[in-house]
Amino acid sequence: MKIGACLGIALLAFSSCRKNLPEERLSIANDSKYTQTIFKPVLGRNTLFNNIFQYGNSSKPLDFKIVNMRTFDGSPAPELTETYPVTVWKGIYNGTEKSIEEIEAKRTIENHPLFEIRPHSGDFIMWAAANSNMIKAQPDSGYVFDVEMSNSGGRRYFQNLRVMPLRERPYEPSNLDPITGQGTSISVNPTSIFMMGERGQPLNTRDDVQVLFKKTGKGNSLTFKFIDSLSNPIDPNLFDETDWANLVHGFNMKKDDKMVRYDVAYPIPLSSYPTRYTIPSGDQAQVVFRFSRMAFGNVFQKNYMTFNFKIFEKADWELTFWFKRDKPKFDND
Known part of the structure; x- marks a missing residue:
């Protein structure tokens, strides 16, 4: 009995001591x-x-x-x-x-x-x-x-x-200087292209095609236009293999012989989550315009032009693809 009583007192005392111990403190390290x-x-x-x-x-x-x-x-x-x-x-x-x-x-x-x-x-x-x-x-x-x-x-x-913030650039790729906010050129270039011009030479993104961004209002639309070297409209329907219904994450598409317009939510893309409307990383929206033709020698030619981009500012935006030196050849050879 005496031994049991002593053990009980000892355990009680030990438990009491543990309750009085200070809580373990977290550390703040100098190498953070x-x-x-x-x-x-x-x-x-x-x-x-x-x-x-x-x-x-x-x-x-x-x-x-x-x-x-x-x-x-x-x-x-x-x-x-x-x-x-x-x-x-x-x-x-x-x-x-x-x-x-x-x-x-x-x-x-x-x-x-x-x-x-x-x-x-x-x-x-x-x-x-x-x-x-x-x-x-x-x-x-x-x-x-x-x-x-x-x-x-x-x-x-x-x-x-x-x-040290940089000035607004409402779209990317951008022709605006990040320090001054002023335009360094009037346009940017498509991401890639495989098309033949009417004069028989391949079109390239640096010299032959340019993309112009234009804000036309305070709404929430996105319009695509195509023009030749004299600024005459090129019918979007000629890019007849384009998936117009799923070109962008837009709604209420309106298409005629001069433009294609969508109602959209901004920014574009809406997030960095990859979707059918973006590049694989989800970081940029991607549009692809397509058509096919029979080239010389009975060669089946699949033509395309891609453009990867972002738009951050809510507005009515027009993207005009300007074939400044030669328009695409849509007819068969």
Whole structure:
């Protein structure tokens, strides 16, 4: 009995001691760091900077927040710290949506700072916003900020990180200079082409075909046009093997002998998720215009022109494919 009583007292005392032990504290390691400290987002589009923080031996979970956001000369920068309405996904976009309404039902409006840190990863995101013209863009020196990293073991600061935004380029590929915002040329080029010109020479993307972006209104449409060297329209129906119904993720297609128009949701592509309307990575939309003909020597020739692109700004956009030196040969030899 005495032995049992002693054991019981000892166990009770040990249990009591364990209850009084301090909780294990998480660690904040000196080898934690940002691998990128200067960020150059393009205004007018959502830009995510991820996989830029090395945790080292710091214990997770960690909390991150931006502190002391300021201009390069040290002035406050409320344009980056105040919240503004931005569009975010609340559902999963997969490219099978049957209407703009179905797409918009998967998105919502939330208020966020235009430059924001993800609170548990340390990633940064620059949000697209209609009022991005108030943001200091290069060649201005931009902004400086610090990041506080913390857990129950303490906190650490990463100082003098920089945001140096580039001016808006509402579409890619772009003919606009990222610093001045001015056009360096009037057009861009298709991604690839295999066609014969009427004069008997192959057409190439550098010299023979150019693509012109033009904003014509404040709606939500995308129009494709084709013109020859004298700016006369080329009938889209001549590209008769084009999958017009699935050329873009658009709706209410209207096609005549001068243009093809779709109602669309912006941006294009809507996300980086690969769909039938994008390149394999999902990073760009892709359109392919096709037709076939019998070439000399009874050779069956499959002709095509591809264009990979993005459009970030909601508007009525026209993409005109200008065959500036020779128009395609659609007839058989």
